[in-house]
Amino acid sequence: MQRLVARYLDHRQKLGYAMVSTGSILRQFARFADRFAPGQPLTIELGHRWALLPVKMTPRYRAARLCGLRGLGRYGSLFDPRTEVLPKGQYGPGRHRPAPHIYTTAQVRWLMRDTALLEPSWSPLRAMTMKTIIGLLWCTGLRIGEAVCLRDRDFDPRAGTLCIAPRKFSPQRILPIHPSVVRALERYQRRRRQLYPRSEHLFVSHSGKGGMSLRTNIEFYFHWLASPLKSKGDLESVRLHDFRHTFASNWVARWSRQAAPLPHHLVLLTRYLGHHKFSDTFWYVQPNRRALRHAATTFQNYRQRRDEPQL
Numbered sequence: 001m002q003r004l005v006a007r008y009l010d011h012r013q014k015l016g017y018a019m020v021s022t023g024s025i026l027r028q029f030a031r032f033a034d035r036f037a038p039g040q041p042l043t044i045e046l047g048h049r050w051a052l053l054p055v056k057m058t059p060r061y062r063a064a065r066l067c068g069l070r071g072l073g074r075y076g077s078l079f080d081p082r083t084e085v086l087p088k089g090q091y092g093p094g095r096h097r098p099a100p101h102i103y104t105t106a107q108v109r110w111l112m113r114d115t116a117l118l119e120p121s122w123s124p125l126r127a128m129t130m131k132t133i134i135g136l137l138w139c140t141g142l143r144i145g146e147a148v149c150l151r152d153r154d155f156d157p158r159a160g161t162l163c164i165a166p167r168k169f170s171p172q173r174i175l176p177i178h179p180s181v182v183r184a185l186e187r188y189q190r191r192r193r194q195l196y197p198r199s200e201h202l203f204v205s206h207s208g209k210g211g212m213s214l215r216t217n218i219e220f221y222f223h224w225l226a227s228p229l230k231s232k233g234d235l236e237s238v239r240l241h242d243f244r245h246t247f248a249s250n251w252v253a254r255w256s257r258q259a260a261p262l263p264h265h266l267v268l269l270t271r272y273l274g275h276h277k278f279s280d281t282f283w284y285v286q287p288n289r290r291a292l293r294h295a296a297t298t299f300q301n302y303r304q305r306r307d308e309p310q311l
Contacts, residue, residue: 001033100245123206141247150202170274248284
């Protein structure tokens with residue numbers, strides 16, 4: 001089973017799928033199958049026995065385990081007719097999309113202001129790092145993984161651009177940024193170079209490390225900062241990724257109130273976020289009451305003009 005899983009993951013990765021979490025799940029199943037059913041194909045009974053084995057498991061994670069086995073079963077049935085494909089949705093959907101929160105300007109200002117509470121004597125850059133990254137995500141819609149992996153050479157203050165390395169399905173891209181963002185990044189860069197002159201990363205933790213190790217610290221302190229909003233009921237979830245939803249939704253809402261052709265703007269937004277097609281960007285756009293009200297008014301005016309008798 002481990003050889004079959006390895007071939008399946010290699011096949012899916014060649015098609016462009018990362019298979020990170022699913023790959024981990026399938027490797028666990030393969031080790032279980034080779035131990036308790038050596039030489040046997042994937043069957044519904046074997047899959048359920050493995051998926052139900054851990055007692056303390058959420059229904060969502062159990063559904064995700066079975067969802068991964070469905071893909072493996074379809075692949076394995078091509079080579080072994082004894083392979084069985086597990087039924088779909090038996091324990092609910094394997095993936096759940098949490099409702100994104102669209103941050104207001106007041107909430108973002110409040111979060112950036114309260115980063116001052118994170119300034120201990122032994123970590124003089126922590127508060128400035130949090131404040132700058134929150135502002136950067138708010139103004140650019142970057143993924144947090146893209147932000148923490150930025151290096152000094154990726155920031156060009158003269159041109160006012162950021163060079164974003166390829167990530168997930170996004171190609172490398174050059175993003176223009178607002179002059180206020182340029183000034184904020186320059187202030188942070190000067191301070192970071194004073195404290196950590198040898199670092200190649202634009203953003204660093206208190207230990208001078210950047211990259212994905214910094215991401216864990218950023219997410220931890222952001223949850224701490226945003227917890228008052230959650231306790232007040234303003235937020236159902238606390239996620240840095242919702243800044244990306246906020247960025248896309250705000251721009252679409254703003255453009256919907258303008259007379260300029262929207263499709264051209266949507267293409268620009270898609271490229272800016274690093275997507276190949278707008279259907280990927282549409283995932284991030286949330287309903288906006290003001291934009292929907294404006295669209296309804298525009299459509300009503302169009303209908304009235306169309307129904308007027310022509311002289």
